[in-house]
Amino acid sequence: MRLPVADAAGTRRAALRLVRADGRAVVVAVLLNCLAAAAGLGAPWLLGRIVNEVRDGAPVSTVDALALGIVGFGLAQLLLIRSARYAGHRFGERALSSLREQVVDRALALPTAVVERAGTGDLMTRSSSDVSTVGTTLRDGLPEVFISVLQAGFLFGAVFVLHPLLGLCGLVASPVLWLSTRWYLRRARDAYLAEARANSEQAEHLAATAQGARTVEALGLQRRRITGGDERITIGFATKTRTLALRNAWFPVLDVSHALPVTAMLLAGGWLHAHDVVSLGAVISATLYMWQLHEPFDRLFQWADQLQTGGAALARIEGVGAAVVPGPTRTDVPVDDRLVVSGVHYAYREGHDVLVDVDLVVRTGERLAIVGPSGAGKSTLGRLLAGVDAPRLGRVEVGGVPVAELAPDELRRRVVLVTQEHHVFLGTVRDNLSMAAPHADDDAMRAALSTVDARWADDLDREVDDRSLDPAQAQQLALARVVLADPHTVVLDEATALLDPTTARHAERAMAAVLAGRTVIAIAHRLRTAHDADRVAVIDGGRIIELASHDELVAAHGVYAALWRSWQGV
Known part of the structure; x- marks a missing residue:
């Protein structure tokens, strides 16, 4: 499953939003650019005047004054272009800042699934x-x-002002430019989107290989991962070759198109001047205007490639927003913290339910352990209980309100999910803990760390990240966040799986003491956790097949009893 990509209309709307968000800067940039373009018209026009004045025998002082005007227009254009670019760059930086904030907000709003x-x-x-x-x-x-x-x-307008026939000569290359540009643009967007998609797949493959390096080595998957990487690189190379081929076909046509208006202006202008239709100065000015078109056209088509790349990138960024599901709008407040699962079915793929007709009532304040073989649906049920996902059929409610429909703040006060997967943010230990409880003081943080036996974290100002902590320390930090968050219901999805047995046992006991009076749902692979629970739910094939206390299930000699004997080595 890939994140969506915005269509062309959506991309245009996104670009317009960025422009409208800083309208004053855009107006200033437009005004300065217009003045700069107008100033650029002065020199060729004055040069044409000089030619006519010299032909008519004007004094040297007149020519000198006109030449001084050319210098003045040149300096004015230089300063105005510099100011216009400065204004444009300031607009670009502000728009980029707004875009970065927007991307972060949208990424954080994406559903976990x-x-x-x-x-x-x-x-x-x-x-x-x-x-x-x-x-x-x-x-x-x-x-x-x-x-x-x-x-x-402005240059085309100036040529038409000099004489409409000269202006028509300037348009001689327009059909070539229009057809070639249309041909390029109709193919470029899809080509650049394919290139960006190939880059994403390369990054995904590389990240997955790096994160699972130990698993790759243990299972001998090195050659398969290398082959997969080579295939993605080959696809990426092909997409880059495609965009390069488009540019190589388009740019030579543009180069030829530059010369056509100048050639037409000289030939047609010479004939018109010979028949006294236009002055020699007008022909020279018009030809210089056409020659000046070479620079803006070069810049325009040079940056056209960047515009296509940027348009494809903006479409992908806008697609992140399209994947954001509107948040719950219910204002109902649960009457209590009792979790009820009724007739729940859930599927990751249509027609393949991983949970089938699950019924479960989690009593307030009890400790419930969910056990079962790998792939039985334990983690999926935990996600539904925590409101991460909503069931395909049936209901998962807390206090009479669907868990997945609770507003985020209300949900966090009710249920917190802690999994094996964790992240240590770059910063201090205090920074990482304050995310769970922004107003917690140092004493509360140290108490939380002590609860999970994180003796290594005595210094709250210690800088940490994913590489500086081993898996056990990172998981202790995650458990300390839970203690600080102080939710009423905690779903632990094998949260102590990466701790060594001694540390895990101590952390589990400490968590049990801290969470007294709260509901704890533990998805466990260590049956010692189930032994300490009030009740144990055994799930297999997406169904709850046994539900009772540890002693009752052992006495029943069913599936759980077999698991317990196997775990005990009996």
């Missing part, structure tokens, strides 16, 4: 390299293209 199924590589590429690409386009490409378009428009 969407992120898990899409993979981290795609989201990582969109929030890093795609944002950087759009930033380059906004900061550098867009101002350059805008300046070029205005200059070209």
